[in-house]
Each structure stands twice: as C-alpha cells, then as structure tokens.
Amino acid sequence: MDGAPxxxxxxxxKRHGPRPALDRIDLTVDAGVFVALVGPSGxxxxxxxxxxxxxxxxxxxxxxxxxxxxxxxxxxxxRRRIGYVFQGIGLFPHLDVTENISIVPRLGGVSAAERHxxxxxxxxxxxxxxxxxxxxxxxxxxxxxQRVGVARALxxxxxxxxxxxxxxxxxxxxRDELGRTYRALHDRLGLTTILVTHDMTEALLLADRIVVLVxxxxxxxxxxxxxxxxxxxxxxxxxIDVPRRQAERLAALERxx
Amino acid sequence: xxxxxxxxxxxxxxxxxAHVLVSGSAIAIAVLVxxxxxxxxxxxxxxxxPLLAFVGLVQTVPALALLAxxxxxxxxxxxxxxxxxxxxxxxxxxxxxxxxxxxxxxRNGIAALEALDPSVIEAANGxxxxxxxxxxxxxLPLGAPVLLAGIRTAAVWTIGAATLATTVGQPSLxxxxxxxxxxxxxxxxxxxxxxxxxxxxxxxxxxxxxxRGLARRSAWRVRLGLGLLAGALALALVPPGQGPPxxxxxxxxxxxxxQYILAAAIADRLQAAGYRSEMREDLGSAVAYRAVAAGxxxxxxxxxxxxxTNVLGRTDIPPPRALRAELANxxxxxxxxxxxxxxxxxxxxxxxxxxxxxxxxxxxxIADLARAAPRLRLASDIEFLSRPEWRSVEAAYGLRFxxxxxxxxxxxxxAIADGSAxxxxxxxxxxxxAALDLVTLSDPKRALPSYEAVLLVSPRRARDAxxxxxxxxLVGAISIERMRQANLMVDRDVDKKSPQQAARWLLRRAPxxxxxxxx
Numbered sequence: 001m002d003g004a005p006x007x008x009x010x011x012x013x014k015r016h017g018p019r020p021a022l023d024r025i026d027l028t029v030d031a032g033v034f035v036a037l038v039g040p041s042g043x044x045x046x047x048x049x050x051x052x053x054x055x056x057x058x059x060x061x062x063x064x065x066x067x068x069x070x071x072x073x074x075x076x077x078x079r080r081r082i083g084y085v086f087q088g089i090g091l092f093p094h095l096d097v098t099e100n101i102s103i104v105p106r107l108g109g110v111s112a113a114e115r116h117x118x119x120x121x122x123x124x125x126x127x128x129x130x131x132x133x134x135x136x137x138x139x140x141x142x143x144x145x146q147r148v149g150v151a152r153a154l155x156x157x158x159x160x161x162x163x164x165x166x167x168x169x170x171x172x173x174x175r176d177e178l179g180r181t182y183r184a185l186h187d188r189l190g191l192t193t194i195l196v197t198h199d200m201t202e203a204l205l206l207a208d209r210i211v212v213l214v215x216x217x218x219x220x221x222x223x224x225x226x227x228x229x230x231x232x233x234x235x236x237x238x239x240i241d242v243p244r245r246q247a248e249r250l251a252a253l254e255r256x257x
Numbered sequence: 258x259x260x261x262x263x264x265x266x267x268x269x270x271x272x273x274x275a276h277v278l279v280s281g282s283a284i285a286i287a288v289l290v291x292x293x294x295x296x297x298x299x300x301x302x303x304x305x306x307p308l309l310a311f312v313g314l315v316q317t318v319p320a321l322a323l324l325a326x327x328x329x330x331x332x333x334x335x336x337x338x339x340x341x342x343x344x345x346x347x348x349x350x351x352x353x354x355x356x357x358x359x360x361x362x363x364r365n366g367i368a369a370l371e372a373l374d375p376s377v378i379e380a381a382n383g384x385x386x387x388x389x390x391x392x393x394x395x396x397l398p399l400g401a402p403v404l405l406a407g408i409r410t411a412a413v414w415t416i417g418a419a420t421l422a423t424t425v426g427q428p429s430l431x432x433x434x435x436x437x438x439x440x441x442x443x444x445x446x447x448x449x450x451x452x453x454x455x456x457x458x459x460x461x462x463x464x465x466x467x468x469r470g471l472a473r474r475s476a477w478r479v480r481l482g483l484g485l486l487a488g489a490l491a492l493a494l495v496p497p498g499q500g501p502p503x504x505x506x507x508x509x510x511x512x513x514x515x516q517y518i519l520a521a522a523i524a525d526r527l528q529a530a531g532y533r534s535e536m537r538e539d540l541g542s543a544v545a546y547r548a549v550a551a552g553x554x555x556x557x558x559x560x561x562x563x564x565x566t567n568v569l570g571r572t573d574i575p576p577p578r579a580l581r582a583e584l585a586n587x588x589x590x591x592x593x594x595x596x597x598x599x600x601x602x603x604x605x606x607x608x609x610x611x612x613x614x615x616x617x618x619x620x621x622x623i624a625d626l627a628r629a630a631p632r633l634r635l636a637s638d639i640e641f642l643s644r645p646e647w648r649s650v651e652a653a654y655g656l657r658f659x660x661x662x663x664x665x666x667x668x669x670x671x672a673i674a675d676g677s678a679x680x681x682x683x684x685x686x687x688x689x690x691a692a693l694d695l696v697t698l699s700d701p702k703r704a705l706p707s708y709e710a711v712l713l714v715s716p717r718r719a720r721d722a723x724x725x726x727x728x729x730x731l732v733g734a735i736s737i738e739r740m741r742q743a744n745l746m747v748d749r750d751v752d753k754k755s756p757q758q759a760a761r762w763l764l765r766r767a768p769x770x771x772x773x774x775x776x
Contacts, residue, residue, distance in 0.1 A: 055382060079385030090380025094398050094474070103394075104384050152384065 004067055006031040006192050007160065012051055012061035014044070014216075021047050022058065023216040029194065031159065034186055036203035037196045038239065039213035045196045048213065049162050052194070053082045065160065080104050083153030083161040083191075087168045089145050091137035097123075097148055098133045104156040122151035127181060143174035150182060154189070161186075161193045167202070179206055201243040204228070212236050264755055265433055265448040273452055275428040278493035279347060280419040280456075283354035284412050285490070291359050292404075295366025296392070305367060312360040320418040324353045324425045328544055332551065345537065345544070345553035350422035350429075357418055358411040365407025369400030398471065405468040409461050416457040420449065426509070426537035426548065430456075435539045440514050440747045440756065441667055460486070505533045506718065509548060509557030512539040513666050514747040514756065515604065515686060515740065519558045519710070521760035523728065530727035542567060542640060546713070550592040555718045556728065560604055562706035564588065566645040574649075577707035584711075593716030597725065598732035602686055602740045605708040606646055607697040609683035611673065615696050622699040626680065627654040635661040636669045636678030646705055647682075653704035667748075686710075686737055688745025710735075739763060 005028040014022040021044045029035055037045040050056035052063055054075045063070045070078055091100050099106075101122050102115035110118075123130055126147040137145060146166060153161060166182075167175040183206050186193050197203050203210050204224040212220040212227075220227060220236045228244070231237045298305040315323070327349035335342035342348065373396060381391045397404070420431030430453045437445025463482045470478025506527055510520035517538065524534040537554055546568050548554040561581055565571050569587055574580075585596040608623055615621070618629050626633075635658040641647050642663060650656060658680070664672055670689050672678040683690055685697060685708075712731060718724045743763045746754040754762070 053383065055379070074387075076385045076387045076390075079383060081385075084383035086376070086379065086383065088374075088376025088379060090374075090376040090378075090383070092377060092380070092395060092399075093374075107385060107390060 005029055006066060007052065007194075008064045009048070009051070010062055012048065012058045012063070014047055014051070014056065014058045016047075020216050022051075025061070025216075025218060027211065027218065027221075029192060031192050032190055034183065034193045034206065034208045035195070036207035036210045037194060037213060038200055038203045038210055039198065040239075041198060043213040044216040045198075045213045046164050049164055049194060049196050052160075053079050053084055053162055055079075076107075080107060080156055081158055081160075083156075083158040084164075085146070085149050085153045085161070085166040086164040087166065089142075089149045089169075091140075091145055091148055091152075093137050096134050096136050097128075097140075100137065100148055101151045101155055103152060108156065118155060119151075122154060125154065125185065126151045141174075142170050143178060146170065146178060147181075150178075150185075154185075159190075159192055161191050163193060163195045165196055165198070168197070168199075175202075182206075200239050201246075204240075204243060212239065262444050262448065264757070265437075265442075265445045268433070269448065269452060272428055272430050272432055272449075273456065274493050276416070276419055276430045276453070276456065277489055279350050279422055279427055279429060280354060280412075280416045281486075281490045281493060283351055283419070284358050284408070284415050286351070286355040287358035287362050287411055287415075288408060290355070291362035292366055294359075295363050295370060298363070299367045299370035309360075309364060309367070312356075312363055315356050316360045320353070320357060321421050321424060323357065324350060324421055325541070325544075327353050328425055328547075332547065343553060344551060345426040345548045347427050349425045350419070350427035353425075354415050354419055354422070358415045361407040361410040361414070362404075363407075365403050365410075366400075369403035369407075370396060372403065373399055401471040402468060405464060405471070409464045409468070412460045412464060413457045416453060416460060420453050424539050424541075425544070426540060426553065428536070432536070432538055435512065436517060436756070438665065439512060439539075439667060440517065440753070441750065442753065442755065504531065505535065506555040506724065507535050507537055507553065509540055509545050509554035510536065510538045511542060511545055511557075513684070514759075515684070515744050516558065517756035518743050518747060518759045518763060519600070521757045522731065522764055523556055523558075523712075525760060525764055526727050526731060527724070530723060532724070532727070546594075549713050549715050550594050552715045552717050555715045555724075557713060558600065558710050559713055560708035561599075561711055562605065562646065562708040563644075564711075565706050566649075570645075572645065572649065574703055574706045577709060580707060581709060581711075588713070593719065595714040595716075595719035595725075597712035597714055597728055600710040600712065600731060600735045600740075601733045602735055602737040603707060603709050604684045604686035604740070606641065606705055607683050607685045607700075608650075608680055609673075609690060609695040609697045610680050612694050612696045614679060615698070620698060622701050623650065623654050623656070623704070624701055626698055627656050630656050630658050630680075632659055633679040634659055634677070635680045635682070636672040637661060637663055637682040638666050638669055639663045641682040650700075650704045653702045670748075686740045686744060687748075688741040688743075689748055691741065692745055692749060710740075735763060 007029040009027045012022050012025040039045045047056050051058045098119040101119040105115045120130055128147050167178050210227050214235050219233045298308050328344050331342045331344035381395045419429050422429045423431035423435050430449045433445045433449030463486050467479050467482035508520045508523050510516040527534050588594040588596055620626050669681050673681045743759040746759045
C-alpha cells in the first residue's frame, strides 16, 4: 500500500432535487487511518460515506478502493469486503446473535462450523459474553445490539470500516465505552475507519483526522489537534467552539469546588 | 333420508377430488402470480395503486358472475386466436378462481414487504446481499406471517367459491348443493356444504401450521404442512379410473329437476352401451347450447321453442311440426349439431294460477289475464323475464303486472303456494301443476312457440353411430304424463326420490302411467 492511498474519492457530486448534496468532493484516505466525517445535519456526510460502498451512486466522480474502481465489482461483492455499521443497527430480528454475526461469511459460502468458531471469536472481540450467541436481537440492549452490529461488520475481516453515526442512539455512558472499545479494535486489527458523526467531541476524541463537511463541500481537513489550534472558516469554528466551551466550563466548575 | 345421505356420500369422493383440484390449482396459481407481482409492486406507488384497484374491482364482481363471464370470454379468445379452448369446465373455473384469490395474496404481500423495518433492509444491502438473497434470507422470512395470512384468506375464499364452479360445468362439491337445492333434497345440500367447510378448515389449518413453523423456526412444522398440502393436490391430480377418452361422454343438464332426470336417463342408456359418462349440471340455457355446439358437452335435452327464439333469434311462430323441421335443419347447417328427435312430450312455458283464484277472477286465457294483471303479482324463474318469449307475450297481450319477481324454480312454486305471488311462469310438464291444483292459461294469440323436448348431440358424437344408436330408443318414448310423474317424484316433499331413481322409473318401458312403486 506504499505511496497509493487505500481509498480515493475524486470529483464526487450528487444532487438531491435542485440542491447539490455533494459538490465535487476530493478525498484520499491512507490505510490504517481513523477519519471522522463531521458536519451539521444535511451537510452530505452520510451521502458521501454511502458512495464508498455504493449504497448511493454519485452523479459524477469516481471512488477507488485499493487502486480499483468500486464500480468494477458487483455492488454486493464490493459490500462484503467493506464493514458497515449504522445508527439503525439493523440486526435481523429472525436470526440469533451468531447467525447475525455470521451473515457475511454465510453469503460467502463459509462452512457452518467455521462460522460458529469465528462468531465466538468476534463476541470476545467486542466484549460480549459467549452465552449471548443464541440470543435473539429483541433480547439485547441498545449497546449490546450495536456491539453485535460491529461484530457483524468485522466478520469477513474487512480492511475498511464505514460507520454512519454508529453510537448516535446510545446513552452517553454506553456511547463513550463503545467508542473507546471500537478505537482499540481499530488499532489492534489495523483497520481503516471512516466514521460519520455530528458530534465534534466524539470526532476529536476518537479520530486521527477530521474532515468537516458543510453544504456538500469540505471546509476543513486536519488532525484533531490542528483543528483545535485555529480555523479561519467561521462555520467550522462554530462547530469546534461547542466542545471547547463545554470543556472550559466543566474545568471552571471543577476549579470552583 | 338414509338413502339420500348414502347417495350424496357415494359421489362425495369424486366431487371432493375435483373440488380440491380446481381450488388447489387456483390458489397455487394465485400464489405463483401474486407473490412476484407483490414484490414488483411494493414500493412502486404508481404501479401499486392501479394494480390493487384492479384486483379489488375483480373482487367486487360476484363470484358466480365472474365464473359465468369466462365462458363467452374464452369462446371469443379461442375464436380470435383460431385455437379451440375448452370454454366449459376446468379452464374457466380455474381462471376465475385464480383471479378471485389474487386480491388477498397481493394486498397482504405488498403490506408485508412495505411494513419491513427500513434499517433491516439497509443492513441487508450493507452486508452485501444480492436482491435474491435479500428476498430469501430477509424479506420472505420476516414478511411470512402477513403473507401467509393473505394466503389463508385466499384459500378459504377459493374453496368456498369453488362450489360455484358447478355452474360453468366444472364438477365440485357445488354439484351436491345446487342439485340438492333444486330438488329440495336438503341432505344433499348439507353434505355438500359440510364437505366444503371441512376442506376449507383443513386447508386453513395446514397453512396455519406452516405459519407457526416459520414463526418458531420449526422446520418439521413447515415440512409437514407443505407435504400434506402437496400430497392432497397430488392425490387430486390422479384421475379417476377413466375409460378410453373416446368412450367417455359429457352429458349436460340445465338447472331443474326434469333436466336432472333426463340427464340421468341418458347416462343410463349410454352406460348400458358401454360409455362412461360425466355430468355437467346447472348450465344456463345459452351456455348449454353453445357447449354442445363447441363439443364441451356431448348431449343434452333442450326445448324447441327455446332454441327457436333464443338460439336462432326468430320471432315468427310456425306450427310445431314446421318449427321442428326448420330448427333441425338450421342447427345442423349452422353448428353441425344433431337434433336427434323429440322425446315425446312438450315442456312449454305457460302462465299458471291457483285454480280457485283463476275461477274467482274468471280467467281462462292470457287475454283475460291482461285485464286483471295490473292488480296481480308475477313470480317467474330466473331466466323468463329476460327471454324473448316473455317480450313476445308481453307485447301480444299488453301484459302489465303490479309486480314481477324472479325465483329459483323451487321457490317460485313455494311463492304461489303461500300466496306471495298470483301468477307464475310454469313449465307445462311440471308435476307440481297438478299437485298444487294450478291451471294453465291458454294462449289464443299463439305468442308462445311449442316447446317439444329434443335431444341435441354434439357434432363429433353425431358421427358416432354407437352413441346415436344408444339414444335413439329415447325418441318418442316419454309421454307428458310420465314426465310429470317423474318430475313430481323428485319435487314433492314426502316420499321424495332422487333424479336417478326417477330416471330408472321413467326408463321402465311400461307405458301405463301407473303410480311409481316405492323402491
């Protein structure tokens, strides 16, 4: 992977009606990097993410993954090579935890015994007890369900993970815990991750690189530290100011005690 | 009573087999067509709305009318495409019932697919399922309860509606119900209804088993349910011990006792000559003639006046002998139908009243009746008021009744007996004319043609010498007295006989109109 980036998006445009949702986006991502795509609602960040696994077809531009145009493969085959986790989780309610986790290997024709062993391994990985294997999704809490969602995305050992507000619907404690668990997995498994979030704090604390999208255009692209150091764009500054001010007020509160 | 049950039960297996075959095939076709259609239409608003409107519209057509419509439709299609479609029997029943079963399957199918959680669908796409895998692994299992509820509704409806297939000549449990209703053999009606209800319950129960199996992911339940359904259909597919097709003949009958009796008498004669016979009962007048012309029915009895006015569309009324000769010529020439001869009696349309009532009003002819008609109520059979004969009588005498109602023939006689009607459109061979002490009014202007009972033979059987020879002895063999007696045996309330028993009595060559011995 020397020299060439793992993922390259060039000139991606997409219209929803008269309004451009994405306006000529260029973005490259190197292998092993954790990128957060941040922006207000309607900024186009989810649409951009979905052009990578072709859940959305762009009107113009191209996406290459490991040097190959994503349109070269059938969409289904492409998606099996990319992990996908999203806010709705979307566990299959008629399948138990093992079967949910094993769905991608099953589509790929892996034997049942192998799938089961892999499922137990993945439960360990996302820190769920092994006796969850035969539970049905209805019997899981939100945090547990999304751990299964992450395990399902990891089952086929993808190198690229796409995450669309994966922790958005969870309570703050679970959200923080699951965020840190996932970041550790990212490092341990050497993944490349693109995380869509509207929560700047989450992005600053988890990612190596933050790309800010406003009205379908990239307004900032920097490391968390670089972003905190200073920004010319007023809308980007507004986004960073929120967590910064919150942190300052919390610190002041603590000093006041 | 016991004899009636025994007779109904004896024909039950064969009728149940035919019933399962036609309703099972219709449901299977509706599922095979309805599920892909539902898949295609789900999420396509523009397609879904007109599609559901269309199948909804089909559903509003009474099942009986829908079945009847396919007879002329298939004839037209057959003529347009220059192929001979069997327009009577299995095919029209199958098409009509399949259409009828489509609505619940389609509506529930679309509802099932559109109600799926969108995040589950996004997940199915996101993990890389193909369209087919998404369908088989996610959409069908999750939609199964709603889908199956639709199939269950369709199954119960179709098995019920299949009893009406009798009217287009497809044997079904409706044969018991219709003929029982006609001859007031309530045991037959009851056996037919109970058997149809039982079939519906069993089918519903098996589908419920499959539904539960899918919900609990229990493979044995699904397999058992599917296996038993498939087994029943396979069993129904095994044809009954059938003779060579050339020796199997189809006998038609319209929907009243005399027709059942004569059909049974014809069957007796043909069986004695080594033919195997099938019945197509409860055919409408127009359907019956077209069926014999098309070869869907090989032989049935019709009436010269009916053919003259309804089939040939003639309005002139020549004397009986001339009418008969010209009719035979016209049918042979136009359709190749052989008019084998008259049976020896006439069954004319006549207007009849209770004797006391007619005497009190001093009515002897239809001309007299015209004066009193505005204060009288007419009860007619279902066909009469729409037939050219009625228009001819109406025009010739200027008849205007206070009220005119149509009845099933059995109930028409009930209506005059209990006083809810004053005049009825009677059949002159009906035994109930004498039994109820009715008088028929004369027709001085000769507005009604003669209605001699004639044997009609399909073009193909007209060339079958053995067939014609077997029926020839019936020509001129049945007097009006004997026919009335036979009709009364079936229609009366006490010591009732089945049409088969009456036919056997009729065929005994003893010419004297002695009272029937009890068997």
